[in-house]
Amino acid sequence: MPPRKARSTTKKAAPAKKRASTTAAAKGKSRSKTKDGGDRLDEYAAKRDFSKTPEPSGRGGPPAARGNRFVVQRHRARRLHYDFRLEMGGVLASWAVPKGLSLDPAARRLGVHVEDHPVEYFDFEGVIPKGEYGGGDVIVWDWGTYEAVHADDPVKAVADGELHVDLYGEKLRGRFVLIRRGEDRSGKEQWLVFHKRDEHAVAAWDAEDHPRSVRSGRTNDEVAASRDAVWHGDAPAETARVDFSTSRDDIARLDALGDQGTWEFDGVELRLTNLDKVLFPPRARGEEPLTKRDLIRYYATVAPVMLPYLEGRPLNMHRYPNGVGKPGFWHKEVPSHAPEWITRWHNDEADEGETEWYIVADRPATLAWLANFGAIELHAWTSRIPDVHDPTYALIDVDPGETTTWEDVVTLTRLYRTALGHLAVFGAPKLTGQRGVQVWVPIEPGPTFTDTRRWVEEISRAIGRTVPKLVSWKWEKRGREGLARLDYTQNAINKTLVAPYSVRPSPGAPVSMPIRWEELDDPELRSDRWTIRDAGARLVEVGDLFTPVLSNHQSLPPVDV
Numbered sequence: 001m002p003p004r005k006a007r008s009t010t011k012k013a014a015p016a017k018k019r020a021s022t023t024a025a026a027k028g029k030s031r032s033k034t035k036d037g038g039d040r041l042d043e044y045a046a047k048r049d050f051s052k053t054p055e056p057s058g059r060g061g062p063p064a065a066r067g068n069r070f071v072v073q074r075h076r077a078r079r080l081h082y083d084f085r086l087e088m089g090g091v092l093a094s095w096a097v098p099k100g101l102s103l104d105p106a107a108r109r110l111g112v113h114v115e116d117h118p119v120e121y122f123d124f125e126g127v128i129p130k131g132e133y134g135g136g137d138v139i140v141w142d143w144g145t146y147e148a149v150h151a152d153d154p155v156k157a158v159a160d161g162e163l164h165v166d167l168y169g170e171k172l173r174g175r176f177v178l179i180r181r182g183e184d185r186s187g188k189e190q191w192l193v194f195h196k197r198d199e200h201a202v203a204a205w206d207a208e209d210h211p212r213s214v215r216s217g218r219t220n221d222e223v224a225a226s227r228d229a230v231w232h233g234d235a236p237a238e239t240a241r242v243d244f245s246t247s248r249d250d251i252a253r254l255d256a257l258g259d260q261g262t263w264e265f266d267g268v269e270l271r272l273t274n275l276d277k278v279l280f281p282p283r284a285r286g287e288e289p290l291t292k293r294d295l296i297r298y299y300a301t302v303a304p305v306m307l308p309y310l311e312g313r314p315l316n317m318h319r320y321p322n323g324v325g326k327p328g329f330w331h332k333e334v335p336s337h338a339p340e341w342i343t344r345w346h347n348d349e350a351d352e353g354e355t356e357w358y359i360v361a362d363r364p365a366t367l368a369w370l371a372n373f374g375a376i377e378l379h380a381w382t383s384r385i386p387d388v389h390d391p392t393y394a395l396i397d398v399d400p401g402e403t404t405t406w407e408d409v410v411t412l413t414r415l416y417r418t419a420l421g422h423l424a425v426f427g428a429p430k431l432t433g434q435r436g437v438q439v440w441v442p443i444e445p446g447p448t449f450t451d452t453r454r455w456v457e458e459i460s461r462a463i464g465r466t467v468p469k470l471v472s473w474k475w476e477k478r479g480r481e482g483l484a485r486l487d488y489t490q491n492a493i494n495k496t497l498v499a500p501y502s503v504r505p506s507p508g509a510p511v512s513m514p515i516r517w518e519e520l521d522d523p524e525l526r527s528d529r530w531t532i533r534d535a536g537a538r539l540v541e542v543g544d545l546f547t548p549v550l551s552n553h554q555s556l557p558p559v560d561v
């Protein structure tokens with residue numbers, strides 16, 4: 001048995017780089033040179049324009065550590081392929097494997113040996129612009145560490161045309177063999193890649209059956225939908241960092257429009273109207289009111305971060321076309337004037353008079369269109385299409401009554417945190433943007449809405465017993481005597497909670513903002529702390545704290561709190 005690698009304690013943390021050796025010999029070693037003495041990354045750099053692609057340049061000097069990590073990136077370029085990269089000689093030796101690696105020893109894959117990539121490429125996930133080299137979307141399909149077997153120097157083994165490695169990844173495990181077979185007509189080396197028969201072998205195992213990123217939990221489609229987000233390689237995977245600089249030109253053109261006009265955005269033409277209409281009065285003295293243009297600007301900017309929580313789910317809209325000072329209304333049916341590029345989903349189970357066609361927000365233009373339509377508040381379903389009876393989250397909702405103070409809300413939320421910790425279940429807290437807090441618990445497919453509702457009810461009842469003076473179990477507002485409600489009943493098909501980063505219909509345009517648990521201790525925290533004015537800055541500062549709900553799928557343990 002090969003020696004076991006220590007696994008990182010955080011589930012989604014990138015495998016740690018090996019500690020740099022401090023021996024004089026190791027220090028003297030710079031990045032490996034090719035036979036002709038050129039830098040091993042010359043070919044990589046020559047193919048790319050780093051002012052246009054978000055890929056790392058690898059020009060930050062030689063890496064400090066020589067590691068033994070491997071990564072497989074699923075790359076939808078002109079043709080789909082999997083890039084298998086092994087850290088060696090200070091770079092990532094790389095093979096493009098069209099069908100992907102398999103645990104099935106019978107699957108013998110072609111791998112084209114391609115140019116070395118810089119080690120900074122290790123956790124690259126994002127979109128390479130069309131027209132650039134390798135244009136398309138990339139996810140970190142698997143990662144981990146490897147041990148070369150029967151070889152002290154993997155660089156030499158590759159040069160000699162045969163490499164055996166044991167992989168310790170999240171998907172790929174066990175021994176793989178790479179053997180050079182010859183060159184194709186263009187002079188590219190063709191290699192054979194296959195899994196040995198060992199205890200990790202799985203018959204008929206296909207990479208395409210395991211489509212999500214181990215870094216972010218996203219599919220290539222989801223990454224492509226967030227094309228404007230720049231994901232920085234040095235950020236922890238849990239809080240993928242974002243910056244919004246690439247949408248700056250689009251926003252400048254929006255701001256240059258008069259009260260109405262045509263805005264080219266996200267590859268479509270949007271007819272925008274009443275851009276200077278006030279939708280949100282100020283909430284503090286001296287503050288400017290906020291207009292429909294401000295709302296469109298916010299949703300267009302935040303789209304790359306928000307869309308992963310909306311795509312693939314039917315959408316309920318809370319519309320306030322005349323501003324939040326007038327009553328709003330729920331709108332679910334796709335209006336007849338909606339442009340044809342908007343994704344729709346048909347509810348085959350709709351009864352007479354019920355909504356049949358729902359909007360699915362899966363691109364930035366849809367969010368901008370919704371904002372122009374006065375859809376201030378966005379609620380995506382708890383389930384995904386087509387399995388709309390399978391919830392993907394268990395939802396906890398601390399819903400304050402009139403006499404509930406913010407301190408009470410924090411107390412109740414902390415009790416949920418303790419209960420979830422006791423059950424060893426991960427939950428992501430977020431402010432509702434009004435007075436409450438929610439905790440979203442991502443789950444694996446299996447439980448029904450009845451199951452998730454019962455599970456949240458059991459925890460909520462236990463918490464209610466701890467602080468009976470704070471909680472009412474009466475559902476009618478009048479019977480609640482101003483007390484908080486721990487609302488587990490939202491765990492039902494087509495009952496929804498406000499989406500992360502959605503705007504709320506209140507003065508000043510507050511948003512529903514994810515937080516860290518520790519932030520509950522911040523005396524300045526309030527449910528409506530962030531608005532569309534400062535949500536972007538907050539996101540750039542702390543990243544998308546909700547990312548783990550997209551990947552951290554859990555089974556719900558029995559409640560014994």
Ligand SMILES: [Mn+2]
Nearest residue numbers: 075083096134
């Ligand atoms: Mn590639």
